Amino acid sequence: MARTMRLKPQLVCWFRPGRQDSCWLVVLIEVMASKSNDSSQVKACLCPDEEPENVKPRNDGASRAEVEPVKTEDSGCGHSCSSTCGASCTAAVRRRRVEGRERPREEAGACCPLQDLKRLPQCRPPLGELRFGRAHTVLVDVRLVPQRFVAQDGRDVWSSNVVKMPCSPSSSMVKSGWTGSGPVERWKVISKHLGALSSRSEADVADVQKAIMKYNPKYEKQWLFDSLASFVKVIPKEDNYLPSLFPKMAALALKLPEHVKKAIPLLSAGRTAAVTLSQVQISCLLANAFFCTFPHRNACGAHTEYWGLPSINFTSLFGKTSQRKRQKLRAIMQYFKEVTDSPPRGLVTFERRCLSNAELPDWTSSKKKLLQLHVTSQGSIEDDGVGMLQEEILFLIHPELIVSRLFTERLGDNECLIITGCQKFSIYSGFGDRFEWVGPCVDSVGRDEWFRLQRQIVAMDALHFKHPSEQYDVRKVQRELNKAYCGFKKVGAGEPDVATGKWGCGAFNGEPQLKALIQLMAAAEAGRGLAFFTFRDEKTKRDVEQMYKLLVREDVTVGQLYALIQDYCRLRTHGGSGVDLLQFITLRSSRSQL
Numbered sequence: 109m110a111r112t113m114r115l116k117p118q119l120v121c122w123f124r125p126g127r128q129d130s131c132w133l134v135v136l137i138e139v140m141a142s143k144s145n146d147s148s149q150v151k152a153c154l155c156p157d158e159e160p161e162n163v164k165p166r167n168d169g170a171s172r173a174e175v176e177p178v179k180t181e182d183s184g185c186g187h188s189c190s191s192t193c194g195a196s197c198t199a200a201v202r203r204r205r206v207e208g209r210e211r212p213r214e215e216a217g218a219c220c221p222l223q224d225l226k227r228l229p230q231c232r233p234p235l236g237e238l239r240f241g242r243a244h245t246v247l248v249d250v251r252l253v254p255q256r257f258v259a260q261d262g263r264d265v266w267s268s269n270v271v272k273m274p275c276s277p278s279s280s281m282v283k284s285g286w287t288g289s290g291p292v293e294r295w296k297v298i299s300k301h302l303g304a305l306s307s308r309s310e311a312d313v314a315d316v317q318k319a320i321m322k323y324n325p326k327y328e329k330q331w332l333f334d335s336l337a338s339f340v341k342v343i344p345k346e347d348n349y350l351p352s353l354f355p356k357m358a359a360l361a362l363k364l365p366e367h368v369k370k371a372i373p374l375l376s377a378g379r380t381a382a383v384t385l386s387q388v389q390i391s392c393l394l395a396n397a398f399f400c401t402f403p404h405r406n407a408c409g410a411h412t413e414y415w416g417l418p419s420i421n422f423t424s425l426f427g428k429t430s431q432r433k434r435q436k437l438r439a440i441m442q443y444f445k446e447v448t449d450s451p452p453r454g455l456v457t458f459e460r461r462c463l464s465n466a467e468l469p470d471w472t473s474s475k476k477k478l479l480q481l482h483v484t485s486q487g488s489i490e491d492d493g494v495g496m497l498q499e500e501i502l503f504l505i506h507p508e509l510i511v512s513r514l515f516t517e518r519l520g521d522n523e524c525l526i527i528t529g530c531q532k533f534s535i536y537s538g539f540g541d542r543f544e545w546v547g548p549c550v551d552s553v554g555r556d557e558w559f560r561l562q563r564q565i566v567a568m569d570a571l572h573f574k575h576p577s578e579q580y581d582v583r584k585v586q587r588e589l590n591k592a593y594c595g596f597k598k599v600g601a602g603e604p605d606v607a608t609g610k611w612g613c614g615a616f617n618g619e620p621q622l623k624a625l626i627q628l629m630a631a632a633e634a635g636r637g638l639a640f641f642t643f644r645d646e647k648t649k650r651d652v653e654q655m656y657k658l659l660v661r662e663d664v665t666v667g668q669l670y671a672l673i674q675d676y677c678r679l680r681t682h683g684g685s686g687v688d689l690l691q692f693i694t695l696r697s698s699r700s701q702l
Contacts, residue, residue, distance in 0.1 A: 438545035484649065534548060
C-alpha cells in the first residue's frame, strides 16, 4: 500500500510502486478516546507537549506505541492503504466460500497468504448516486459532481447542534477603541486582519501572531507562538516557502463564506450520521483552524458549550517548542502548501456509526466460526494492508483527518468513526520523538463513484488500562468486542477484509494475545477475514498463529472462544498471572476442553 523506500507509511501504510493498491478496511486505533473528549492521541497531534514527560517510548503496540516503521524495497509514494485501495480479488479469493468463507477442514489451522484476503475496490458493489438525506449531509451541490465541486446553498445556523462558524453574523466580540467599546461582528475583524495579511507577498510569524491576537484578545497573555517561530528559523533558507505561504493560507481562510454555505451538523453521540465535504472545503476549514478563528472552541472545560468535542484551533501546536512539534509543523505546512498551490478535487465522507443494543452480538451463544487469518511480523498495516498506526502520525500525513475534530463528539462504547477519501500528503520515518518528516507524497490512489479516494479508515478507541490487570474484567472484554464489531460490521455485500494490529496495546497496556483474539472474534462475527500485523514482534506473531491453529483445529466457535476467555479472565482475577492466554488455550486443548 505504501510505497516507500524511505519509509513511507500510507494511511498508516506505505506504497510500493509497480504494485496495485491493496485496499482493506483500515483500522485506526484510539482516534476518539473514550476517557476524554480530546482523544489522547489525536489531541497529541495538536497538543504534543501535554503528554507526560516520564512516559518512555515503547515498541509494543499500536496505541501511542512507538513502533519502528518497516522499510520497503521501493521508493515513491503510491497508493493508499486504508480500506479502499486497489488490488483485485484473486482466484483464491473467488474460490472462497460465500459469506462465511470457512477454511476447508483439511487446511484447518493454517494461516492464509495475504493475497487470499479481500481488498477494494473490486470487492465492493457500485455505490449508486451521491445523495443527501436526513442522516447524510452533503456540503456540495450533488448535481454538479464531479464536474465541479460547488458549495451547496444553505442558511446560517447558530446553535449547539451545528458547528458555529467564524463567518456567522451571530459570532461577535467586544472591541475597544478611542470611539468607545461595544460588540462587533467577529468576522469583520477577522477579515480585516487576515485580509491585510493575505495582501502581502510575504509574512513572518510575528505577522501571523499579530493577526490572530486581534480577534482573540482574551488570550493575548496566554497563547505562545514559540514553536511556530522556532520552526520557521530552522528551515534552510532555500527550502523556506513559509513567508509566501502564510498570505496564501490567510486568503484561503477568508474564502469560508464562499466555500461553506450550509450548516455543518455535529456528528453527535448515539446517532448514526455522515457528513460529506469537498477537499477544498476541508482545506478552507483547516486554514481557519490554523488562524484560530473558530468561536467557542478555545475553552474545553466540563461545563463549556462544546465540552464533548476535541479542540480544533491550532493554538496548542504553536506554543512551547520541541523537535517533535517542528516535525509535525513540517507535515502540516506541506499540506497547506499543496492545497494552496493546487486545490484538490474530490470528496471526503465522515460517518459516525452507532449500533443499538439489539445490533450487538450475543457473544455467549454465537455459532460463527473463525475465518481466515494472516499474521506477519514483517511489513505493516501501512505497508501491506492498511493502517494501524499511531493516529497522531496518521493525522499528520493525512491532515484532512484533523477536520473530524471540528464536528465529531467523543465516541461511545458502541460507536466508531469511518473516514472515506482522505489524501496522503507526506512521507515520514520514525515514531514518537523519532518522528521525522521526510518529504511530500504524490498520492496515486484511485477514486470511487463519489470521487472519493479509495481509502477508508475506521477509528475505534480502545480502552486505556491504568493497570494491565484491568483488561481481564469480562465486562471490559465485552466492551472491546462490541467496539471492534462496530468497526468491522459490514454495511453491504462485498466488503473488504480487515487489516489491523496490536490495537490498544503499548501505552494503553492492552495484552497482544487477548487483543488479537478479540479482533479475530469480532471479524468472524462480522463475516470478515483478518490480516494481523505485529510490527516486528516475532513472539506475538508466533503466539497468535499457535492460538489460531489450536482453535481452528478444534473447530471452536466464537461463542466457545468467548466462554474460554471468560474462564481465563476468572483465572487472572484470582491470582493466576503466571499463565498467559496461549498457555491456557494449549492446556485446554490438550485436555480436550476447547
